[in-house]
Amino acid sequence: MNKYLIETKSLKKYFQTSHGLLHAVDDINFGISEGKTLGVVGESGCGKSTLGRVILQLIPATAGEVLYKGENVLNYGKKKLDRIRHEMQIIFQDPYSSLNPRMTVFELIADPLIANKSNIRKAEMSECVFELMERVGLSQKLVNTYPHELDGGRRQRIGIARALTLKPKFIVCDEPVSALDVSVQAQILNLLMDLQDSMGLTYMFITHDLSVVRHISDEIAVLYLGKCVEKAPKRELFSNPIHPYTKALLSAIMLPSIETRNATIKLIRGEVTSPINPRPGCRFAPRCEFSTSRCLEKDIELKEVEQNHFVACALQD
C-alpha cells in the first residue's frame, strides 16, 4: 500500500511570457497521507494556487509527476482522468465570483451531479442536494435562492457543498476563508474540520494566513517563488523555523494580544523578485540577511535537518 494518497514528484509548471519563462511551480515534492491536511503558505506570486491547479490538472504540468494512490495521473487519458476527477475537488477563494449568479442554490449544488452522472433520477438528485445542504449547514429554505441574496459565509458553504457532491477523497482548498470576516471564517474552518473527520477527507490547504494554517494543518510547506523552502509538521515549524524566510514570515504575524505588541518584527528588506528566468541559487538570497556567494552558486535542494523537517538553505550545508 502506498504511504500517501496524493504525492508530487519534481512537479514543475512554467509559463511562457513575453519576457521569458515564468517559473510558477519549480520542482515541488510532497506527499499527503489519507485524512491529513497539508498547509501550503506563501505570499502572492509564490505559486501556491498554480500548484493546486496543476495537481488537479486544471492546467497541464510542464514536468514531473502527480501520484494519486500511487499512480501517475499526468499520463491518464481523458476517460480515466474523468473518473479520478470525481475524487479530487477544489474549493475556491472567492465565493462571489465562483458561483454562477443565474443558478439557484439547488442548481448550483446539483450541477456537478448532472455534469457527471447524466442518468441520475430526479428524486435521488434532490435527496442528495438536501443531504449536502444539511451537511454544510445551509438551511433548506434557501434552496431556491440565488447567490446574490446570500452573504459570503453561506456562499462559501455552497462552494463546499459543490466540492462534496461527488464524494471526493482529496480537496484542494484555495484560500477558502480569506474573503470572509473572522466570525464567519471560524464557522467555515470548523465546518471543514468536521467534514474531514466525518468523511475522511484529505486536504491541501492553500493560504497566506499563518494563524489559519497552523490551526488546520498537520504538516506545512512554505513556498517562495515557486520553490518549497521549508516543510515540517506544524508544531515543529512554528517552534523551530529554520529558513530565514520562514523566520521572517512567522515574526510578521501580529498576534491579537497585549504581551506581544512590542515584540520586534524581523523585517525583510525589499520585495519578492521576479519569477521570470530566475537566476540559479536560492530565490530568497537577494532579500536574505545571511546570504553569501554560496547561496547563488547552484539551486539548493530540500534537506532533512531533523526528522520530517526539510529545509532548503545553504546555511544548513
Next chain:
Amino acid sequence: MNSEGNCNKLLELKDLYVRYHTDESIIYAVNGVALSINRGETLGLVGETGAGKTTTALSILKLLPKKVGEITRGSILINGKDITTMDEASINKIRGKSVSMIFQDPMTSLDPLIRVGDQIIEALKTHNNVHLSKKEMEKRVDEMLTVVGISPMRKHEYPFQFSGGMKQRVVIAIALACEPDLLIADEPTTALDVTIQAQILEKMNDLKHKLNTSMLLITHDLGIVARMCDTVAIMYAGEIVEQGDIVSIYTEPKHPYTIGLFNSIPNMSNEADRLQPIEGTIPDPSDLPNGCKFHERCPQATKLCEIEKPDIIGSGHLVRCHLFANK
C-alpha cells in the same frame, strides 16, 4: 459647545447618524457613534464587513456619495470646529491639509496616467497654503519618497511600474506630504502580503511618532490593532459596542461580541481543536433588530435585550450591554 475646553481633542464625533438612501430601502449605516481622538493618539476602529467603519471614516471628510449618503444627526468636530455645517470650500481646506486618508486598495487610489512624483506634487499644490516654489516642491517629493522607503530616482515612473506594497507607500507619502494632524487609514494593509504589511505598519508607526500625527486606523484585524493602537472602539451594526484603552479591552473584553471576535481567531499559543465562532451573521442594515443589535447572535441574550436598546456605559472602558447595566 466648548471647543476651547478640550483643545487636546483633535477629532470628536458626537452622536453621529449616517444613512444611505437606495431605491428600495434606507440603510442605517451609522447609528449614534461617539468617538474622540487626542493629539498623537491612534484609535483602532474594529468591526466586520458592514459594521459602518468606512462610512464613519468617509463622513469625517464629508466624502459620502452625494444624494445617497446623508448625515442625519450629530456633529463632527475637527480641532473644535464642526464640519457638518461647513460649506464645501471650507472643508476642502481641511481635506489633505489637516485630515488625510489612505484607502484600502492602493491599486485604485493612484492615477495610472500620472507619474508618482507628480501625484505627490498635486497634493502639495492643492493643499499647501505656504506656496512652495517648484524647486521646494521637488525637494519635498524626494523627502517624502525617502521617508516611505522609495528611492527618489523613481519619482518619474508610473504606478504600474510599482508593486502593490510600493504603491501603498506612495499613497502614504501623498497622505503625509502636507503633514496632516489626522490620518485616516482604512484597512491600509489588507490587500498586501504579511511581510509587506509589517514593513508598511512599521513605517506608519515611525512617521506617526516623528510627525506626532493622530491616526484613525480602520481594520478587522485585532493583531494589527494590538500593534498599532492606543485606544480601540469595537463597532457592530453601526454602533460602538465597546470602547477603551488597548490594555483594558484586550485583557478584559466585556461585550459578548468582542469576546466572540477574540474567540474566532485561531489562537497561536493554545491549540484548541475547534474554534468558537459567533453563530449567525450580521443583521441587514436596512432592517435592524429592536433592542440590542447583537441579541440574535448573543449567547447570553435575555428578554430585555430583545426589547430595550442598551446604552453605552462606564468610565474609560465603555460597554453597550445590559449585562453590565447594574454595575
